[in-house]
Amino acid sequence: MKLGVNLDDLLICQPNNGEEALDVADNLIRGGIDVIVVDSVAALVPKAEIAGEVGDHHIALQARLMSQACRILTATMANAGTLVIFINQIRHKVGIIFGSPEVTTGGMALKFYSSIRLEIRKSGMIKDGDELVGHTIRVKVVKNKLASPFKTATFDMMFGEGISRIGEILDLSASQGHLKKSGAWYSYKDRNFAQGREKAKLYLKKNVEMMAELEQKILQTFKEEKDSKIKSKEGGLESDDDFSEDSSAEPSIPPSTAKK
Numbered sequence: 001m002k003l004g005v006n007l008d009d010l011l012i013c014q015p016n017n018g019e020e021a022l023d024v025a026d027n028l029i030r031g032g033i034d035v036i037v038v039d040s041v042a043a044l045v046p047k048a049e050i051a052g053e054v055g056d057h058h059i060a061l062q063a064r065l066m067s068q069a070c071r072i073l074t075a076t077m078a079n080a081g082t083l084v085i086f087i088n089q090i091r092h093k094v095g096i097i098f099g100s101p102e103v104t105t106g107g108m109a110l111k112f113y114s115s116i117r118l119e120i121r122k123s124g125m126i127k128d129g130d131e132l133v134g135h136t137i138r139v140k141v142v143k144n145k146l147a148s149p150f151k152t153a154t155f156d157m158m159f160g161e162g163i164s165r166i167g168e169i170l171d172l173s174a175s176q177g178h179l180k181k182s183g184a185w186y187s188y189k190d191r192n193f194a195q196g197r198e199k200a201k202l203y204l205k206k207n208v209e210m211m212a213e214l215e216q217k218i219l220q221t222f223k224e225e226k227d228s229k230i231k232s233k234e235g236g237l238e239s240d241d242d243f244s245e246d247s248s249a250e251p252s253i254p255p256s257t258a259k260k
Contacts, residue, residue, distance in 0.1 A: 004162055018044030018062065022069040029073065029082045036082060041066065041106040042089040063107025070113040086110060117143035126156060128198055134158035166201045166211065173214045176221050188214075 011028075015021040021044055025036055038044070046061040077084060088104045104111070111117065124136035137157045141149050156164035174181045179188040186193055186200040188210065194200035204211040 017047040017050050018065050019047050022065070022073070025069075025084065026072060026076055029076045029080045029084070032080060033082055035085070037085045038087065040087040040089055041104070041110065042091075044106070060107065062105065063109070066106040067109035070109045074113055086114075111143070114143060115145045116141065123154065126158070126198070132159075133198075134161075134164070164201070166204050167197075169211060169215055169218065170197070170200055170204060172218045176218060178214055178217045178221075 011033075013021075013024050015024055021038065025038060028036055044062065044065065046058065046065050049056075049058045049061055052058065073084060076082075088106065088110070090102050091105055092101045093103055094101075119140045119142050121138050122135045123138040125132055126134035126136060135157050137155055139153045139155075141151045143149055144151075156167040158164050170179075170186075173179045174186070179186060181187075184195050184197075186195075186197075186203075194203045204214075
């Protein structure tokens, strides 16, 4: 197991061109594979482009390839229940004055067919002294057919480790008030235990019981928030029912406006 992936179940394919890559993906989906990651759309070079010479113009070849692939794979995925993740890259349009010059490769088809699109960017560096040990990653949901879009999340991506679960527990505990952060100091139950975020993460890593206790408090807080939202929605429905019952009755006429 490395970075959350079971290497014994991991299959790696390096096809020669974009058509071959998408054919492999289609066959794997039909074979019942659970998850497929295509890394990346920008590297799906059409066969005609490979056969040509450097400097040849191939207008919209990749866009047509992705459009055809999306039509085929969407139907296959619906029957197989396979999750397909396309990783893409950002390019910059030349001469853009107004608006963002950033654009993703592969045309518009993938954007339209996707159920969820995530914009992932580095937002900071994580250092241990002078050594760079990771990056702070910011994720924004730019499209979501399954839930509310435009949500954001920030997490630590540590080199050789992946997403830092300890960092997430530390940040959520501080934001929910389970531990206090005063300046650079972190305290729990009125006792300072670390100065600086990386030292606090290291302390939690060594004190497993404290980390487990904080995790349970975080989950309990989320549960209480969820229950509170459900109750408020139920209360709103009850008030609507009461209003509808009252509205069926004849309206009362104020004495001042009643005809004599």
